Amino acid sequence: KKEKEKEKEKKKITMKRLLLCLVIAWSVVAEMTDQQRLEDFYKATFGEGWNIATNWDDESVSICQWYGVYCDNDGNTEQLILNKNNLQGSLPDNIWADWDSLKNFSVAENFIGGSIPNEVGQTTNLIELILSSNHFNGHITNALTQLTRLSVLGLSKLSLDGSIPTEIGNM
Structure with missing residues (x-):
């Protein structure tokens, strides 16, 4: 016993x-900090080959001074705008969850491929999501319907298939 x-x-x-x-x-x-998210994004999109990557490889510089990163008054990433900058690879899925400060994500006219990660739907404060003119494929994820504050969604000139989820029209 x-x-x-x-x-x-x-x-x-x-x-x-x-x-x-x-x-x-x-x-x-x-x-996960904004710096870690941005570093993962840099690696996943082959940052060493970007047209402009000022300060992205300098850990001694605030992320608010990195090219294309715009911060709020507290030093949190509010906008990431890297249009026409030779981004390649794919969007990492691990950066999106609880990225509450991010309001604008724009990577138009690059060479990013793969599918649009479902995890994008976890960045619930996004107001603008611009992915146009890239090499994304697959379908438009229903996870985008979780972005209730979204007012601009740019998905033109992509190789997406399937239909647009009807829920997107209700946003």
């Missing part, structure tokens, strides 16, 4: 440790 009690206690401790690890892992993910 004592062996069963010991075994039960070991399982409880193991479960508590597992739960603690999950909580720690979640908090690390939840604390």
Whole structure:
């Protein structure tokens, strides 16, 4: 009987440790900074090949001084505008969640491919999302309907297929 009690206690401790690890892992993910998001974006879109990438590779400079990044008074990224800048690759899916400060994301007339990440729908304060004239493919994700503040959606000159989700017309 004592062996069963010991075994039960070991399982409880193991479960508590597992739960603690999950909580720690979640908090690390939840604390992604604007700088980390922008660095991931830079890597995913082959930033070293951009036409202009002033300060993007200088960690000693505030992100508010990086080319195409516009910040609010608290130093949070409010706009990312990198049109006609030779961006390639694809949009990373890990940068969008809880990016509450971002209001305008514009990367028109570049060479970004792949699908539009579903996670874009988690950037709920977006007012403008301009992806026009790139190489995106696939379908228009229903996740865009989560962007309830969106007033400008630029999806022209893309290789998208399927139909436009009817919910987008209700935004």
